[in-house]
Amino acid sequence: MKPLTMYQTAALMLCFTAAHIFTLRPEGANLVVCIGAETAAAGIVFVIAIIINSLPALHGWAGKAVSALAGTFFLAAFLFILIGYCEEVQFSFPEFYSLPMTAAVLAAATVYCASMGLSGCVRSACAAVVMTVIVLAVMSGGAASGFDPDRLNLAVSDREGQFTRQLISALARSWELPLLVLLMRRTGRPVRAAALYALGRAALTAGILTVCAGVLGSVGQERQPVMMLASFAKTVIVERFDALMLLFWTLCTLLAGAGLLWAAWHCLQGVMGKAERRKA
Amino acid sequence: MAEKKNDRYAVAGTVNETLDRLKKLLGGSADLNTADAEINGVRCAVATIEGMASAQLLSELVLRPMAELAGSEEQTPQSLFSLISERSLLTADRTLTSSLEQAAELMFSGFAAVFVEGSQQAVLFGVQGYEKKAVNEPTGEHNVMGSQEGFTEVLRTNISLVRRRMKTPSLRLEQLRAGSRTGTDICLAYLAGRADSALVTELKRRIKGLELDTVLTSGMLKPYLEDGEGVRLFSEIGSTERPDVVCARLNEGRAVLLIDGSPFALICPSLFVESFRTVDDACSKPYFVLLMRVVRFIAFFFAVMFPGIYVAAANFHPEALSLKLLLNLAASESSTPYSLFVEMLIITVLLELMKEASVRMPKAVGSAISIAGGLVIGDAAVKSGIISSPLLIIVGLTATASFVIPGLSQQTSVLRLVYILAGGTSGFFGIAVVSAMIMCNAAATGMGGIPYTAPLLPFSRKGAADILSRRSPKALEQSHTVISELSEREGVSR
Numbered sequence: 001m002k003p004l005t006m007y008q009t010a011a012l013m014l015c016f017t018a019a020h021i022f023t024l025r026p027e028g029a030n031l032v033v034c035i036g037a038e039t040a041a042a043g044i045v046f047v048i049a050i051i052i053n054s055l056p057a058l059h060g061w062a063g064k065a066v067s068a069l070a071g072t073f074f075l076a077a078f079l080f081i082l083i084g085y086c087e088e089v090q091f092s093f094p095e096f097y098s099l100p101m102t103a104a105v106l107a108a109a110t111v112y113c114a115s116m117g118l119s120g121c122v123r124s125a126c127a128a129v130v131m132t133v134i135v136l137a138v139m140s141g142g143a144a145s146g147f148d149p150d151r152l153n154l155a156v157s158d159r160e161g162q163f164t165r166q167l168i169s170a171l172a173r174s175w176e177l178p179l180l181v182l183l184m185r186r187t188g189r190p191v192r193a194a195a196l197y198a199l200g201r202a203a204l205t206a207g208i209l210t211v212c213a214g215v216l217g218s219v220g221q222e223r224q225p226v227m228m229l230a231s232f233a234k235t236v237i238v239e240r241f242d243a244l245m246l247l248f249w250t251l252c253t254l255l256a257g258a259g260l261l262w263a264a265w266h267c268l269q270g271v272m273g274k275a276e277r278r279k280a
Numbered sequence: 281m282a283e284k285k286n287d288r289y290a291v292a293g294t295v296n297e298t299l300d301r302l303k304k305l306l307g308g309s310a311d312l313n314t315a316d317a318e319i320n321g322v323r324c325a326v327a328t329i330e331g332m333a334s335a336q337l338l339s340e341l342v343l344r345p346m347a348e349l350a351g352s353e354e355q356t357p358q359s360l361f362s363l364i365s366e367r368s369l370l371t372a373d374r375t376l377t378s379s380l381e382q383a384a385e386l387m388f389s390g391f392a393a394v395f396v397e398g399s400q401q402a403v404l405f406g407v408q409g410y411e412k413k414a415v416n417e418p419t420g421e422h423n424v425m426g427s428q429e430g431f432t433e434v435l436r437t438n439i440s441l442v443r444r445r446m447k448t449p450s451l452r453l454e455q456l457r458a459g460s461r462t463g464t465d466i467c468l469a470y471l472a473g474r475a476d477s478a479l480v481t482e483l484k485r486r487i488k489g490l491e492l493d494t495v496l497t498s499g500m501l502k503p504y505l506e507d508g509e510g511v512r513l514f515s516e517i518g519s520t521e522r523p524d525v526v527c528a529r530l531n532e533g534r535a536v537l538l539i540d541g542s543p544f545a546l547i548c549p550s551l552f553v554e555s556f557r558t559v560d561d562a563c564s565k566p567y568f569v570l571l572m573r574v575v576r577f578i579a580f581f582f583a584v585m586f587p588g589i590y591v592a593a594a595n596f597h598p599e600a601l602s603l604k605l606l607l608n609l610a611a612s613e614s615s616t617p618y619s620l621f622v623e624m625l626i627i628t629v630l631l632e633l634m635k636e637a638s639v640r641m642p643k644a645v646g647s648a649i650s651i652a653g654g655l656v657i658g659d660a661a662v663k664s665g666i667i668s669s670p671l672l673i674i675v676g677l678t679a680t681a682s683f684v685i686p687g688l689s690q691q692t693s694v695l696r697l698v699y700i701l702a703g704g705t706s707g708f709f710g711i712a713v714v715s716a717m718i719m720c721n722a723a724a725t726g727m728g729g730i731p732y733t734a735p736l737l738p739f740s741r742k743g744a745a746d747i748l749s750r751r752s753p754k755a756l757e758q759s760h761t762v763i764s765e766l767s768e769r770e771g772v773s774r
Binding site for chain 1: 709
C-alpha cells in the first residue's frame with residue numbers, strides 16, 4: 001500500500017475548514033481575540049493528532065472496540081455535517097431547497113464519492129480546496145475597498161470570555177480530528193501533513209474573519225457572514241451571483257463527508273477483521 | 281483424450297492422409313485450396329485458404345522455386361523436405377509445424393502449407409495477399425500540417441506504418457492473440473528502456489488471460505485492460521487512428537496495442553488533458569497553441585456544462601443574469617408551452633438524435649439531415665413557438681463546441697444531459713453535486729499508478745507546463761517527458 005502525500009491529507013482535512021468557513025462567525029467583537037482562539041484551536045488539534053498518532057495500534061477485541069467506536073463517531077460526524085449544511089442552505093435559499101430533499105441528494109452523492117475510494121476523494125479535495133481558496137481570495141479582494149480597521153474592535157473588553165467561547169466553538173466543530181489521525185497513519189510524512197493542515201486552517205479562518213469583520217463590522221457577527229461579504233465584493237460575478245459560493249461550499253462539504261464515510265467504512269472493515277496491516 | 285485429439289490432427293506421413301485430416305479439421309470448408317505435384321518422384325502438396333494468400337506471391341515465392349528443385353539432386357522425401365524447409369530461401373517468413381491445427385491457424389492468416397510425402401512436419405510460408413483497404417486519411421482525427429496517413433484494418437500494414445516512423449532497435453513489437461473463435465492478432469508495441477516494464481507485463485498478462493470468443497474491435501479489449509471497478513466515466517485507455525500519434529506516445533514511454541481488424545490503436549495509459557492536444561500543435565507557433573488549447577478547454581466547458589448552468593441560472597438563480605437578458609428571456613419563454621428545463625431536454629435529445637442519424641445514415645443523404653435538422657426542425661420549432669430562440673442559440677453553441685473535442689464526445693453527450701437534469705431540478709446545488717461526483721470518478725481513474733487526471737491531480741509542475749502550452753523542439757531536445765514521471769510518488773491504494 002502506497003501512502004498518501006502530505007498535500008492530499010492536508011487538502012482533504014482543509015475541505016472541512018473550507019466547508020465550515022461559509023457559515024463561520026466570530027463569537028465576539030474583538031477580532032484579534034477570535035483569530036487567536038482559532039489559531040490556538042488549530043494548534044491544539046495538531047498536538048492531539050500527533051499524540052494519538054504516536055500511540056501504538058490496538059489489536060484483538062480492544063482494537064475492534066476502538067474501530068467500532070470510531071466508526072460510530074465518523075457516521076455521527078457525517079450526519080451532523082450533513083444536517084448542518086442542509087439547514088444553512090435552506091436558510092440561504094429558502095424558496096428552492098427543502099431540507100429532506102437536500103439531505104437525501106447530498107447523502108447519496110457523498111456515498112457515491114466515498115465509493116470511488118480514498119484516491120478519488122483526496123485528489124478531488126486538492127482541486128476543491130484550491131478552487132475555493134481562489135474564489136474566497138477573489139471575493140476578499142473585491143470587498144477589500146470597504147475594509148476599515150476601526151471595525152476590528154480591538155479595544156472591546158471581556159477578551160478572556162471571547163477567547164474561551166471562540167476556542168470552545170472551534171474545538172467543538174473539529175469533527176475531522178479522528179479522520180486526521182486515521183489519514184496520518186496512511187501518510188508518508190504525517191507530522192508535516194498535520195502541520196500543513198493546522199497552518200492552512202489557521203490562515204484560512206483568520207483571513208476570512210479579518211475580512212468579514214473589517215468590511216462588515218457588527219453585521220459580520222450575523223449568520224453566514226461570508227455569503228453577506230460576497231454581496232459587498234466589487235467583482236461582478238461574485239457580487240451578483242450568490243450561488244457561486246454555494247457551488248464551492250457544496251463541493252467541500254461533499255468531499256469532507258466522503259472522507260468521513262470512507263473512514264467509517266474503514267473502521268467497519270476493522271471490526272470485521274479485514275483491516276489492512278500497516279507496514280513497519 | 282487431448283493426446284488422441286492431437287494425433288488425429290497431426291501431420292501424417294502421407295500427403296493424402298494429411299490432406300484428408302486437414303479437410304476433416306476444417307469441416308470440408310469451401311475456401312480450402314489444395315494442389316499436389318511430384319518433385320523428383322516425391323509427392324508434395326500445397327494448401328492455402330482462398331482469398332487469404334496471394335496467388336502471385338505463392339507462384340513466385342513457393343511454387344516456381346519448388347518446381348526448379350525438380351532438377352536438384354535431392355531424391356528422397358527427407359532430403360527434399362530438408363531442402364525446402366532449411367536450405368533454400370523460398371521466403372523469409374517460414375515456420376515448421378507438426379500440428380495441423382497450428383498449420384490451419386497460420387493458413388487463416390495467409391500462409392501456404394507445404395506437405396511432403398514421408399515427412400511428419402509441414403512447412404508454412406508467409407504469402408499473405410488478402411484484400412485490404414489502402415492507407416487513407418484518418419476519418420476522425422483530421423489535421424492540417426501533420427501526416428495524412430491513418431491506420432487500416434490490417435495489422436501488418438499498421439505495424440509497418442509505425443516501424444517506418446521509428447527506426448530504432450528499442451521498438452519492441454510483441455505478437456499476442458485473443459479471442460478463442462476469432463484468433464485476433466494483437467501487437468503490443470513499446471520502447472524498451474522507456475516504457476514501464478511492470479505495465480508491459482501486466483498488459484500481456486491481461487491479454488493472455490482473456491476468455492472472449494470474439495475480439496472484433498479495439499473497444500472490446502478496453503474493459504479488460506482498464507484498472508478500476510464499477511462505472512468509470514472516462515477511460516485511461518486512449519485510442520487513435522494516427523501512426524504519428526502512436527509514435528509520439530511510444531516515445532513518452534507508453535505501451536500501444538494494435539489490433540488486427542481495427543484501424544484504432546489503444547494507448548496505455550492515456551490522460552484527460554491529452555484529449556485537448558492535436559498533431560497540429562507540434563507544427564504551430566507556441567502562442568497559437570496556447571490560444572487553441574484555451575479555446576478547446578472552453579469548448580469542453582461549454583459542451584458539458586453550459587446548458588445545465590443556463591437552466592440552473594434562469595430557473596433558480598436569476599440574479600446571475602443581467603436585467604436585459606432576463607427580460608428577453610422572459611419574453612421569449614412566455615410564448616412557449618413548456619418550461620425552460622423541458623425545452624432544453626427536448627432540444628438536447630433532438631441534437632443527439634441528429635448526431636446519431638448523421639453517423640449511421642448513408643453518405644449520399646447526408647445533406648438531407650442538415651436541411652431537416654437545421655431548417656425544418658430548428659426554424660419551424662421556433663416559429664411555431666415550441667422552442668424559444670435563445671435556447672436554440674445555446675444548443676447550437678453547445679453542439680459546435682462538442683465537435684471540438686472528438687476524443688471526449690461520448691462523455692460530453694452524457695454529461696451534458698446529466699448537468700441539464702441536475703441544473704433543472706436543483707439549480708447550482710445540483711451542479712455542485714454532479715461536479716463533485718464527476719471529479720471523484722475521474723480522479724479515481726488511472727492505470728499503472730498514473731492517475732487519469734495527472735498532471736493536474738496530483739499536480740506536477742513539469743507536466744502541468746505542457747497542458748496549455750507546448751515545449752519547443754529545442755526544449756524537447758534537452759529532456760523528453762516520460763509518462764512514468766507522472767506516477768504518484770506517494771500514491772494511494774483504493
